[in-house]
Amino acid sequence: MRALCLDYELRTLVEREVSPAQPPSSGEVLLRIEEIGVCATDRELARFRFGVPPEGDSYLILGHEALAQVEWVGADVTTLHRGDWVTPLIRRNCAPQCGSCVTGRRDLCETGQYFERGINRAHGYFTECVTDPEADLLPVPESLLDVAVLAEPLSVVEKAIETAFRCHPLTPRTAIITGAGPVGLLAAFALQVRGLAVTVVSKEPEDHPRVALLRRAGVVYMRSQAPPPADIVMEASGAAEATLAALEWIAPHGVFILIGAPELDLPVPALRMILENLTVAGVVNAARQHFEAALYDLGNIPRPWLESLIERRPFDAWRDSLAAPAITPKTVHRVR
Template structure:
């Protein structure tokens, strides 16, 4: 069968090649791969920035944003042939650390977790893949075209979970949220904000195009400008930061109203420096009881919450987030970031 593979830490090695099919039977689901979302993590792995092949192997099968249909399932697994499924990305470390031992492997304490398509486990970028039933999420058939958005939506569901857990430390009745960045994470964060009945604002650099239309389609308000200026006017209760741009991150941290919560979901590039008034930021955060929390990855309850959010969304709006579908053999086109891209998806069938 065909799979998208790469030699980790070696740029220019990505290629579609034949690999052995997963075995049938046993205690795993056999799944026909339908689609694979492409994100910045995949581009960085292909560039040679990082990635880890499975022990004893030179190549890694890419892909962590999955969508497939079950071909075969163990008896009593809760799955059946024809079910639409997504595979969870992370697996707990084998020790395990205290967080992993309590099912919170997205909060792993020692970094010895593994991840499909990223770290020491082959991903979902193949025509067939297998997965343990405990790490598969069954989707509503209505998500047959857009269920590939579940993994990024799970990241967002965790971010909102973190915000609400922090908010619960005291009286918490947020009204206004600002999302910085209108990529898939930012737009899905905005969706979950709208579903919570909040006044949602989204900030991005684009002045027209699909990102602007997607925000307006949610009934949210789109902004293009400086974070400090927009946040200063809005004084949001919550900021979900989804760009990872250093200057945006710092302006977001300083941009909430009193008792504000900033959740950082974008990963910044190392090596870039900016001048900041750390003392002023510290004073503001302390005197206003502000909180900044980082959030990455997700565990099964976040995937389940994300699946519910996607089913509740307007199907046409969800479909608008997938701006390009590219056949597997033309994967290089999918890895090229284009100005009007929101989510690019590889189709895995012939």
């Protein structure tokens, strides 16, 4: 079976034959992969910036944003049936399980010894078939099939939104997102459908298709001037300069959320944080509840906005996708 792999001996990205997925044991299902989304994490993995292969293997199968169809259910599988569509949770329990993992909040794993499919010590989904526990899969309704591959990146956004609303002592009405990548755009849409007035600040020129898409969605776009302060400021660019600038845009009582991963130590405005009740928070990964919120929002966000995010390519075209982002925010590979 073909798979896109990081080869840790040759330090390169290769397509290779790997042994077929194991038949499902009790509580597991065999999945046929339909689509795989590619993101900045995959591009960083392809540069060997992080990522660890499973124990005993010299390679890691890439791919953590997946839409798949159930092909074969093992004994004791109760909620899934052959033909059902699913998207997988990415992070898996540490073992023995810590207090967070045991309650299903692996995104808050206390030992750091978790596994992440396609990233950390567990193979991903950029292949034909995989076996997965039923408990790690989320059923996808047929009505969402054309956009369900966005569930994983949106789940991280959902965790960021939940964190922002939890930390804000009043009701947030305005939001600024820095960065117009897939996560920035999904955050803008998800906040827009919640009724917030959203501004995206990024470096794309005014005639860029992503800017046109934001404007169509009623989102304000700013490139050169500073936006008025907002109740929620979400950093999704990963750029140090943008992150520093965005720190200045938090309104009193506001929440600053880091989703992008800029390589800098943030000089937090300590006195303002106290006098204006500011919160600065970071979020990583997502729990089942955030995947559920993502599927809910995928049904809620106008479909043309979501469809404009996606460019589909065949399996073979992975080299271009992993080398650099395309103009369309989310590159999705058809695997089947």
